[in-house]
Amino acid sequence: MNVLVVGHGGREHSLVQKLAGSNRIDNLYAAPGNTGMHEAICVAIQETDVDGLAAFAKQKEMDLTIVGPENPLMAGIANRFQTEGLPIFAPTKEAALLEGSKQFAKDVMIKYGVPTAAYAVFTDAEAAKSYIHEQGAPIVIKADGLAAGKGVVVAQTVEEACRAVDSMLVDKVFAQAGATIIVEEYLQGREFSLMAFVHHNQVFSMIAAQDHKRAFDNDEGPNTGGMGAFAPVADIPKETLTTTQEEILQKTADAMVTEGRPFTGILYAGLILTENGVKVIEFNARFGDPETQVVLPLMENDLLQVFLDVLAGKDPELRWKNKACTGVVLAAAGYPEKYVKNIPIPNFGRDCFVNYAGVSLTEGELVSSGGRVLLVGNIADTTEEAADNVYENIRQVDMDERLFYRKDIGRQAKMQFPSKKL
Missing domain, CATH: 3.90.600.10 (Phosphoribosylglycinamide synthetase, C-terminal domain)
Known part of the structure; x- marks a missing residue:
């Protein structure tokens, strides 16, 4: 088979390394990839060049394309590939809005009873700051759109929160992605991530992981795309993970079908176990980075076969190393x-x-x-x-x-x- 991985980062290298272990793959490509990905043939096509990627997949008779990063999803790569009859494991841009708009994700969660933090949506800085003064701190400020994992400020003081509002709405540090912001209740508890292979109503969870977003030791410094991770997560009971799959991942997948935006791909839930149960911090519509790099090495399955099984509506029967x-x-x-x-x-x-x-x-x-x-x-x-x-x-x-x-x-x-x- 010919397989293409779209993306160029560490997450995509992890995907490439895992796929390289499949004896069913004849040619493994990465677009654009990076010079460290010696397991794949790197192709100089940018991840958001949907036309170029579709043409390449057609030329090479690609049997499956897997999308790593978020930007191609919002650019409609899955929509284009489906129109061309090209097999792809990725959500459409309509389904990827779960990540592309935090407001959309929040609205879906509230509508379908998926537990999450209380929130308010603003486009006006003064209105947002007035709300923050009413609510007090700590409080969370989020850019609505895609901001490379950096559009979240966990403010410990009202002053810090107001500076974040001005940064996003007045200074426009995230451009259009920060034109709308979410001001959210601060949740206390144990954070973890749970990713799942999803095809419409079918949800197959992986093992839980924890990443570390802050730049420096002891969770200090600015938010980053992730400074490290580990899996599995010791202090999240199996019963909690089962409930999380049923009440969050499955419920969200079902909601997207009901909304006419059926989800196929990786549904990533950033979660927190509070004294009132597990709640959603955020959704991503793709593999997490760096969680992927510590989850996939523990998977015993042939990853290509997992993708194919999920797309065919079969249970991939995920197996994990006792490590x-x-x-x-x-x-x-x-x-x-x-x-x-x-x-x-x-x-x-x-x-x-x-x-x-x-x-x-x-x-x-x-x-x-x-x-x-x-x-x-x-x-x-x-x-x-x-x-x-x-x-x-x-x-x-x-x-x-x-x-x-x-x-x-x-x-x-x-x-x-x-x-x-x-």
Whole structure:
């Protein structure tokens, strides 16, 4: 079979690595991919070039295309491929609005009884700030549209919240994506992520993971696209995961069918276990990054067969290793703001795996080209052991001081394992 992965980051490299293990794939392509993805044939087509991707898929008689990032989804790649009769595992732009508009996602959740935080929607800065003064802090400010994982401010004070409002609505730091904002109740509890393969009313959950959004240790610093992750999550009971699939993922999939926007693809739920049960923080319409990099290595199934089974309406019978996986992101100095480029990339030992994200070749040398440069991961019996192996591996390499990473990923997770099938 010929298979195409759309995207260029660490998540897509993880997909490529997992798919490369399938003996059913003759040619594995990544568009545009990156120079670290040696397992695939990289093609110089940008991920939002829907016309170019469709033409390439038709030329190469692609048996399946898998979409990693969010921007192609909102550009209608699934719609175009379906029109052309090209097999694709991705939601239409109408279904991907679950991620593309936080207001839309909130409205769907409220309408269909999916538990989430209380919220209000604003386009006027003064009205939003007046509401914030009434509600008090801590409080959460979110850009409605796509902002590369950086459009959320968890404000600890009213003043910080008001600055976030001005930044989005007045200074327009997120352009049109921040033209509408959501002001949301602050929830306390245990955060985790749960991804699922979805085809209309059918939902097949993966194992839970936890990512770390803040740039620095102890969850300090600005929000990022993710500085590391681990899976599974020890202190989320199996019963809670079952309830989450039924009351959140399944209910949302059913709602999208009822709304005339049936969802096919990966439904990602960013969740928090509160004293009042699990609630949704956000939905994504694709694999999470960096959660994918620690979930897929624990999957025993042939990933290609999983995609094919789900599209055919069959239960893929997901199986998981009785292990844990921890991944730590190395980022360029300055990230998530303006960051340094062309940092030399060290060679890591064989004890860990590497997912390359923001890298390129300069005069034959692998150097950084993005904010999040790569993820170093390890599989072990426990989360802590996997984390120890990753950090030991990082310490052993001659690394440029302009690369930084958090040193507390997976350090406080007690390990208990989910059943083989959720």
